[in-house]
Amino acid sequence: MGAIQTRHSKLWFAGINGNWPLAAYELDELKEGLDDAAEYNPEFKNIQVKSLLSQFVAKPLSDLDASIKSKSPDAFKKSFDLLSAACNGCHAAAGRAFISIKRPTTVPVTNQRFLPPADR
Numbered sequence: 001m002g003a004i005q006t007r008h009s010k011l012w013f014a015g016i017n018g019n020w021p022l023a024a025y026e027l028d029e030l031k032e033g034l035d036d037a038a039e040y041n042p043e044f045k046n047i048q049v050k051s052l053l054s055q056f057v058a059k060p061l062s063d064l065d066a067s068i069k070s071k072s073p074d075a076f077k078k079s080f081d082l083l084s085a086a087c088n089g090c091h092a093a094a095g096r097a098f099i100s101i102k103r104p105t106t107v108p109v110t111n112q113r114f115l116p117p118a119d120r
């Protein structure tokens with residue numbers, strides 16, 4: 001989940017900076033991370049990871065994908081918040097309500113450019 005947390009944060013800074021190719025890439029990586037979690041730990045500590053995943057994050061992920069394709073900052077922010085709520089929904093369902101995800105306020109790394117090339 002640590003890698004997923006970093007993807008989530010990078011996705012935010014790519015999206016709010018209008019770097020749509022990077023946002024699409026980070027979203028793909030985030031999906032892969034979640035898929036791997038479901039594949040390698042379908043039942044982790046009695047938590048039905050696979051079924052929780054489809055229950056909580058499938059819709060927010062497809063909304064985010066659409067917002068990135070339409071390059072809409074407002075739709076992006078809205079669906080990003082829905083994704084964070086979905087992360088938290090699954091945490092709560094897994095008895096981990098104390099793990100609470102929100103919009104990041106500072107970049108996760110300082111050695112990567114989030115602005116699109118034209119704006120650097």
Ligand code: HEC
Pocket residue numbers: 001002004005008030047048049050052053056057083084086087088090091094096099101
């Ligand atoms: C399938 C349900 C599920 C979904 C969806 C999910 N998580 Fe988690 N997450 C868990 C579980 C279960 C744990 C606790 C793992 C453990 O007990 O070791 C966890 C732990 C975490 C942690 C704690 C790591 C730490 O050590 O502080 C973070 C951060 C996290 N998740 C981020 C996210 C983010 C960001 C998303 C959404 C993009 C997300 N998770 C979506 C189930 C989920």
